[in-house]
Amino acid sequence: MTAPPAAVRDETVEVWDGRLRLHVKIAGEGPPLLFFHPLSGLAWDPLLGQLAGRYTVYAPEHPGTSPGDPHAISQVQTFWELLLVYQELARELGLDRPAAVGQQFGGMVAADLAATFPRLFSRLVLLSPAGLWLDDAPIPLMQMVAGPPEDMPKYLFAHPESQAARAAMALPADPELIPKAIAQSAWNLGCTTKFAWPIADHGLDRRLYRVQVPTLIVWGRQDALIPVAYAKEFGSRIAGSQVEVIDDCGHALQADQPERTWAAVSKFLAG
């Protein structure tokens, strides 16, 4: 994981009747934007840096994934509770109709928040989101999470050998830090898959019609985790949404096609 630059600050916000202290990474200036990270946890990658150039980015860490606080996850028992927790977080942070960007697992969270609380966000960006299921386009989430770590890149990247892909999968250079890093990565997956196992489907397909804000859906045409067929599914269920499919691109959009991903996201958010 890439360490956040110094300009990123870490704030702790108490929610859930005092039972949960959510860690939020905050950076940048400008209108507020909430970022919801994927299954693997929050990594401050270049896309977040780009967003922080124009917005005040608030990136909460999923309960239990913050180093040193693994058991926070036990305070959130269901996906419904997770949505309530994030709605409270937006309120506690004093965010007035922030934009929301969610990736993969975080995309499912952001989409369901927008469907459940239609006036929570101003705009919504879904980066290859989870949350739907098609029998003829199965999502090998269980196979990826429970498979050997060396197989993970094949699900995530069209170009596993690219510098960005290798940076995303890199272990610490100091061997002394590697056991902690591996344990943290595994636990992060444990905390997020609690609400995405074995199939990330909480009935979002029946609620998506409630999304009322301008929405952009971005997908990589070669996505080997959540097939590109889901782009159309999300697009057809959210009235007025835009769908952008990027060629020569896998699941981790910003690693495989950073420029085109940023172009699509920045243009939509500015509009």
Added chain:
Amino acid sequence: MKISVAQQVPYRFMPDDFGDRGSSVVTAPYGVVDPGRMHESVFSAYAELMHAVRSGFDGIVVTEHSQSSYDISPNPTLLASAVAYAAQAEGLDPAIAILGRSLGKTREPLKIAEEYALLDCISGGRLIAGFPVGLSYDANLNASLPAIETRDRAREHRELILKAWTAPGPFPWNGRFEKYGQVNIWPRPIQQPHPPVWIPGTGSPGTLRDILRNDFAFVYLSWDGPKLVGRQVFDRYWDLAEEMGRDRNPYRLAFMQVAAVAETDERAEKEYASHLMALYHSGLGAIPGTAMAVPGYAEPAAIEAMLRGGGPDGMLARMRTATYKDIIDTQVAIVGSPATVADQIEAFVREFRIGTLLVMLQNGSMPRELTEKNISLFAAEVLPRLRPIWDAEGWENHWWPAARGATAAEGGATGGVACGAAGGVAAATGTEAR
């Protein structure tokens, strides 16, 4: 000491290269199976258990694994039920240990309460109730339950089952994972207040404390090799027992050991080695390491400690490439003449204070005839040497089904114990069994 035969149910006709072709669990390719040979594999397991019962072992032990090629026992209660009935019908009286229905895997914990209770009735109060959390691949991949909830689920299910056995009347259960309006199972166990509880585990301090706090028995399996991990696991157990004010009663500890006996050491190796290696290479050795710990199943501190070499460094992780010499040197399997096998087992039984031995005598591709020879030789020549080991210390075994009452014994002799005898048996067994 008490000595039972433990039986897993492998498919015995695996191609030699099965372990190279894929996993032995979850995605194990069923195309290798011939239906007739599957019948032979499964039928032999039942027959061998009956042979063990007739040969004088104190009990039988079965385990649960779904979507597995090395233990085709998706519900061990079925296997145990057949043996319990057949044994009683012959006037035999073995303990029936299920190690057990996986509590972190089940979606129907009350079925376990009911099936165990029924088995206690069939056997006339001879059930030992095993309550394992369940392996990660079984709970999190086969049953597809979130890994991070496995232990909480198992804890709630154990509490519910014990309450279903002991509550006097219907009760509501509003748990986190299970909700029932009126729990009032029929039948309930004959043994009072409930059958003895054994907890199989890998020996983490948390599990051991839980076992000792509740006064259950701890069961450890030999896959990692007692030579490599025995000291670490069992010393920890007895140290914790002392710290928590529990006595050093050896019956608090059961151990499962693979053994193979022949007339001489040389003959034992010749007859058994290739069959044993089939288990290690195509069965246990072909379980992917990642399937044993789906992310969320183990705490981050435990993973970190394991990666830093703090956990038991046993053979299980190396089974795929283990040599026969590795298996023998580490005592993952003990193979030899009756004297060799008895000497080796007696030494670690005394060293680690093991009160109950669960001996696995069929492994891998061993055919029925050879297995029954192994059972017969062990029963005739090894068992008598091991049985009196703890007699001189005079401990009472609270973790074994209490002696049967006259009513049930007569029932058994005349063709089976009906549950109608429950009252008489319960009165006769008293309240010492746990």
